[in-house]
Amino acid sequence: MNDVLAGIKVIEVAGWTFVPSAGAVLAEWGADVIKVEPLTGDPQRGLVTSGLVPAGAGGVNYMMEVPNRGKRSIGIDLSTEGGRDLLLALVRQADVFLTSYLPNVRRKLGIDVDDLRAVNPDVIYVRGSGYGPRGPDVDTPGFDGVSYWARGGVADALTPPEADFPVGGRPAFGDVMGGMALAGGICAALLARERNGAASVVDVSLLGLALWNLGPDVAAAKLYEGVELPSFRRDEPPNPLVAYYRTADDRQICLMMLQSDRYWPDLCRHLGLDGSIADPRYADAAARFHNRAELYRLLSETFASRTYAQWRDTLATLAGPWSGMQTAAELHDDPAALANGYLATLTATSGAAFELAANPVQFDETPASPSGAPEHGQHTEEILLDLGLGWDDIDRHKQQGDIL
Structure with a gap:
């Protein structure tokens, strides 16, 4: 079974890949994940129209599908009073609130921890950031290319000394690992809440993730500081095996x-x-x-x-x-990947079928079977009807510009 989180409701106010990829994992584990997007949509959607990401066959926006499969989408303007009221109504019914917004933005919108705990004391509040919840960079924007790859030491660790240019990261390389870390932290917080009734605040930063990934290097760096360690040429490895x-x-x-x-x-x-x-x-x-x-x-x-x-x-x-x-293309034919269901077949909203990597955690040897990512605001009316709003209320919010 992969519905281990069935009955858990997650409200996600996040963009790009890092934090949304956590929502995708939770959705694959059975949670109902509602993606709250601004009226302009998650900026990740614009990578195709800007040309930074080429659209695949059938118009598949793979950079949107990877971190957003299996969710429902609602378009809400959180800067309006009516939009914020709708978000609070969603939070009242939620188990988890997941966000990538920085502290100054959260305070401005009135969606910080105390704001949401005022309407739901039991909600688990989850923050993904570039540099953590304390220190001088709490309001500094972070992306995996700068927070994880460059500042986190990953690029330096992987770049040969003789290279003229740093080794570049792959798209969302740190982001998707950070999403798994967030998902694990959320599950631990859900268990703690069940056992002792306490609702946690969960934090994962891309900088902290980089230190974790470079654990042996980070530990050795200070231990051997100033010590000239032996180095070996590529054609003279210490163990040729x-x-x-x-x-x-x-x-x-x-x-x-x-x-x-x-x-x-x-x-x-x-x-x-x-x-x-x-x-x-x-x-x-x-x-x-x-x-x-x-x-x-x-x-x-x-x-x-x-x-x-x-x-x-x-x-x-x-x-x-x-x-x-192997190449990424060859992974689609890897016998172990196929036997274990590590590639999931999805259908995009355009109707095109495509494959992407399922999250690697399985329960009872059952591969994940996610649905595709939603269109911008695809489930707005459905979600509001579930909240108990009538069509007149929905129309009023549309006229006020609160929702898509």
């Missing part, structure tokens, strides 16, 4: 055999290097380290003798950890 090797057709094979003594004989047999198993130059980890440049050349020449497909078949029975370096 942990390295990338180029194939005859210019693809890459990754070996990750940290227990090199355990896997060395089996690797040699699979590579047709039986004579190297007992070769004193490579017989144990210490010998392989001493002769690492020579061994790397031997393995490089061996892998360069066959194509990627040939090595994939040859290494299928290899005991040690290894993999081919």
Whole structure:
């Protein structure tokens, strides 16, 4: 079952990808997630019309679908008295309020913690930010490119010293991981509320997420500050069984055999290097380290003798950890991804069918089966009718400019 959060209502006042991706995860786990959008819509919707994101076949706005699948959308102008009243009415029935708005905006709109707790003391208030709820940058806008990738040290950690330009991040790289962190925090808060009745305020920042992702680097940075650590050239790895090797057709094979003594004989047999198993130059980890440049050349020449497909078949029975370096397109045909339902098939509002990555958490071995992202304000009337408003009330709010 994937409806572990059935009966939980989430009100999301957030844009772009980071915080909305948490709502998408909660929706895949069965929660009713209502996305409250300004009358102009989530700015993420504009990436297609601006040309920054090309529209896919059938007009699929994949950057909108990824963090917003499975939700209902209502268009509300929170700057009007009537719009704010409607939001408060939604919050009265909610378990979770999820927002990416900065403190100064939340105070201006009257949707900060105390404002919402005044109408629903039990609501779990959840904030996603660039730099956390305290300190000098609480009102500084954050995106994963600056807060997570650049300031968080990720770009520096992944950029080779000899590179002329920093390694760039992929779209929403930190955002979607941050969404999973938020979703986990929300579930913990729901459990705590059930057990002790206390409603928590949950915070995740992109900067904090970057530190978590770089945990070993961050811990070592100060421990070894001022100490000159050994460095190794790419073609002289300290353990040649942990390295990338180029194939005859210019693809890459990754070996990750940290227990090199355990896997060395089996690797040699699979590579047709039986004579190297007992070769004193490579017989144990210490010998392989001493002769690492020579061994790397031997393995490089061996892998360069066959194509990627040939090595994939040859290494299928290899005991040690290894993999081919795949493209995003190849993931759509990965047998493990297909067998486990890691790709979900959705239908966009345009009617086009497409695949995207489901969130990786499964319950009782059941793959997620999300619906597509809503159109801007698609469920406005439906949600207001659920609140108990009549059509005359809805029409009045439209005439006042409170709703889409």
